[in-house]
Amino acid sequence: MVEIFEQHDDIRTFFAELLLPVPIPRLFTYRVPRVFQESIRTGQRAIVPFGERKVVTGVITAIHEQAPREYEAKYILELLDTFPVVSDVQLRLFHWIASYYLCTAGEVLNAALPSGLKLSSESMVQLHPAFSFEETPYSFTEKEALLLRTLAGESMDYTAIATLLGVKNPYNVLKSLAAKEAIILFEELKEKYRPKTDRRIRLTTAYTTAKPLEDLFQTLATKPLQEAVLLRYLQLVHVMQDPGSNAAGLSRKILTDDPELSDSSIKTLVKHHIFEEFDVIVSRFPDEDIHDTPVIPLSPLQQQAHQDILKSFTTHDYTLLHGVTGSGKTEIYINLIRQALEGGSQVLYLLPEIALTTQIVHRLKKVFGTTMGVYHSRFSDAERVEVWNGVLSGRFKFVVGVRSSVLLPFDNLGLVIVDEEHDSSYKQQEPAPRYHARDVAMMMAHMHHAKVLLGSATPSVESYYQAQQGKYGLVTLDKRYGDAQLPQVVLADIGLERRQKTLKGDFTGLLLRKIDETLQQQEQVIIFQNRRGYSPMVNCEDCGWVPKCVNCAVSLTYHQYRHALVCHYCGYKENLPQQCPSCTSARLKTVGYGTEKLEEELNLHFPNAQVQRMDLDTTRSRTGYETIIDAFERGETNILVGTQMVTKGLDFDRVSLVGIFHADRMIHFPDFRSYERAFQLITQVSGRAGRRDKRGTVIVQTSDPEHPLLQLILRHDYRGFYEVQLADRQQHHYPPFSRLIEITLKHADKRVCRQAAETLAESCRTNLPSVYILGPGEPAISKIRNQFLMNILIKVPRAAPNLAQIKSTLLSLTESLTQQKEFRSTRVILDADPM
Known part of the structure; x- marks a missing residue:
């Protein structure tokens, strides 16, 4: 910590405005110590006291000489950077996100900065310097005495103390010991990020010339193990031919991993100053040379689309590339990225999910090598932190990443590509900021004067509407790359097969026959079911009892591999009972199919096939996605069963059949976007079939084959789907004709929650006469984690000129509500542009 000096009359006093990662809608003013006055800059991180005991990391946003009037400014404790790590453009973007998405800039900063860049304080405990067992007048309990004896040699944090004492909360013990003046509490600052280092070894300078080296070998002639280490080092580091190579040395791990060398011999050579050890900072991302991988030449259609995009960029900042699945959009992206990098600009390539990055990253690495960084939550x-610093330093000119990549510190952005722009994964749900990465990317690009390319085979209705209105450029690729054809979509009528008694479980005979034919031809199958677990529900055949979550208003999902009933909302888990707790019947049965049950059934139907499942349960580990995708790509897996993960951007040569297990559930979901999501999901997963010289087949199992949406999917008719949706949304004031703001209220008491929602809805109707207000009403899931929920939906006409004022009024109304005594414990969540 820095020493704080007294200020003299002839020295100017500076203050700094800091943005802190806390959910408070304001900046905080701190005094700048004299020692920092020459080096302080906006965009640097600083450690500051916050509250009575807490210490946090903030970002400096302004420096001035105006002292705050409301409070005495505390001093900045430390500057963490010699140069800014957050740019002015980023700070502007953070404030825009806070304003648009109805949160605080501190919450945006908290989401943006990797945890490793945020220093935190942690409460520590140590013995009081004046404490002595012999002299203290106090007596101690067994737990207190145990803690005091342990503290005799070290300080400890709360967690370690709780573990030592075998209690959940050691507060009472600590309070008692503090009152007896036996301990003191203090804050220890912990920096989370540590550079990765490599322990290296080299000859000391005394042995880097010929004569001393010869003498050394004579000395070691009777010590063969040490001589072997020296010989291996000289084989790998050519000290005589290239004297400078010894300075870089050799990774110690290379020698210790050699089974023919002795680790103790290495230590002895170091001890006798023949070798010396040193550490060097290395990247966690190994340098990969750019391979001489030829870029796939663009087809005439791709070349035309490429030229049309460049032409569109001359008149539009944003362009939508509507290319059918398998049309080769990625090759166009690669050419555009290469051009932008050659022009000296940075590029951001956004993908909706980590599953997508596995295949695409390997492909892009071969082209762009070390200039490319990858950024995602796994x-x-x-x-x-290394990627963040790599963007700052210029090491990574090009970043491939998921949603959070839009918050990286770009300073010369020229191009942003948002692939699968329609995907709901781009929307952050919890916690705040609840931003949409596509829309934030467009604002960020506007601030950088960069261009944005949105790509999708099934564009969102909002984006396609903007393109039709001329606000975005529009480029269309309506044919697949090469000679590949769009797949044939076939509807399997569940009702008809049930009447004909050809159903096997929930599998239609048509789907099973097609899977068998595909496997016989040594080709692969993808089965899509948007429900994980073994079975969505368990019930008693005698009394109808269904196990429910104790915390949420949902039934529990049965997971066979855990042999447990699990809540997918709060994580509550209980064992599957042997008999019904309501009527004691043993006739409990599972209802419906999750991916786990599908995997089991497919193994029974096709015992010679290798079946693999890809869902949240099988991809929890960091390499889960990659392992499953690699096995499928190599042909080791014949049938891949999965949730939405299998619909997104994956490209496999041998997939000729896709099965949609249950389309009706997606179509009939109670949400105005359900038709759009169903069309997108079915079209996207269908696109995994037949992407080379053979036309693929898609089997869609449905109880309603005449449904208009399925008929549009049969014809691959996006334009027809769009026109139907647009007319419906215009009639009911939904996007793109309105902007939505969803208000969710939460409270442990259902009555209080409803009362608060009704009060807020009435306030909104009184103070916001120009908007449409629906509700309040209970959502489909009306209780989560023991909190009851109520929703209010606000529709703001797209042409409304006062959107910012409407949002400001909403914030004021919610603040007024929570200041009322009866509603103080009500949590109110505002979500702009909910998905």
Whole structure:
């Protein structure tokens, strides 16, 4: 910590405005110590006291000489950077996100900065310097005495103390010991990020010339193990031919991993100053040379689309590329990225899910090598910090990443590509900021004067509407790459097969026959079912009892591999009972199919096939996606069963059949976007079939084959789907004709929650006469984690000129509500553009 100096009259006093990662809608003013006045800059991180005991990391947003009037400014404790790590453009973007998505800039900063860049304080405990067992007048309990004896040699944090004492909360013990003046509490600052280092070894300078080296070998002649280490080092590091190579040395791990060498011999050579050890900072991302991988030449149609995009960029900042599945959009992206990088600009390539990055990253690495960084949530904190710093330093000119990549510190952005722009994964749900990465990327690009390319085979209705209105450019690719054809979509009528008694479980005879034919031809199958677990529900055949979550208003899903009933909302888990707790009947049965049950049934129907499942349960580990996709790509897996993960951007040569297990559930979901999502999901997963020289087949199992949406899917008719949806949305004031703001109220008491929702809805109707207000009403899931929910939906006409004022009024109304005594414990969540 820095020493704080007294200020003299002839020295100017500076203050800094800091943005702190806390959910408070304001900046905080701190005094700048004299020692930092020459080095302080906006965009640097600083450690500051916050509250009575807490210490946090904030970002400096302004420096001035105006002292705050409301409070005495505390001093900045430490500057963490010699140069800014957050740019002015980023700070502007953070404030825009906070304003548009109805949260605080501090919450945006908290989401943006990797945890490794946020220093935190942790309460620590140590013995009081004046404490002595012999002299203290106090007596101690067994737990207190145990803690005091342990503290005699070290300080400890709360967690370690709780473990030592075998209690959940050691507060009472600590309070008692503090009152007896036996301990003191203090804050220890912990920096989370540590650079990765490599322990290296080299010859000391005394042995880097010929004569001393010869003498050394004579000395070691009777010590063969040490001589072997020296010989291996000289084989790998050519000290005589290239004297400078010894300075870089050799990774110690190379020698210790050699089974013919002795680790103790290495230690002895170091001890006798023949070798010396040193550490070097290394990247967690190994340098990969750009391979001489030829870029696939663009087809005439792709070349035309490429030229049309460049032409569109001359008149539009945003362009939508509507290319059918398998049309070769990625090759067009690669050419555009290459051009932008050659022009000296940075590029951001957004993907909706980590599953997508597995295949695409390998492909792009071969082309762009070390200039490319990858950023997603499965990375460790340290890896995320390295990517952040790599963008700052210019090491990574090009980043491939998921939603959070839009918050990286770009300073010369020229191109943003948002692949699968329609995907709902781009929307952050919990916690705040509840931003949409596509829309934030467009604002960020506007601030950088960059261009944005949105790509999708099934564009969102909102994006396609903007393109039709001329606000975005529009480029269309309506044919697949090469000679590939769009798949044939066939509807399997569940009702008809049930009447004909050809159903086997929930599998239609048509789907099973097609799977068998595909396997006979040594080709692969993807089965899509948007429900994980073994069975969505368990019930008693005698009394109808269904196990429900104790915390949420949902039934529990049965997971056979855990042999447990699990809530997918709060994680509550209980064992499957042997008999019905309501009537004691043993006739409990599972109802419906999850991916786990599908996997089991397919193994029974096709015992010689290798079946693999890809859902949240099988991809929890960091390499889960990659392992499953690699096995499928190599042909080791014949049938891949999965949730939405299998619909997104995966490209496999040998997939000729896709089965949609149950389309009706997607279509009839109670949401105005259900038709859009069903069309997108079915079309996207269908696109995995027949992507080379053989036309693929898609079997859609449905109880309603005449449904208009399925008929549009049969014809691959996006334009027809769009026109139907647009007319419906215009009639009912939904996007793109309105902007939506959803208000969710939560409270442990259902009555209080409803009362608060009714009060807020009435306030909105009184103060916001120009908007449409629906509700309040209970959502489909009306209780989660012991909190009852109520929703209010606000529709703001797209042409409304006062959107910012409407949002400001909403914030004021919610604040007024929670200041009322009876509603103080009500949580109110505002979500702009909910999905």
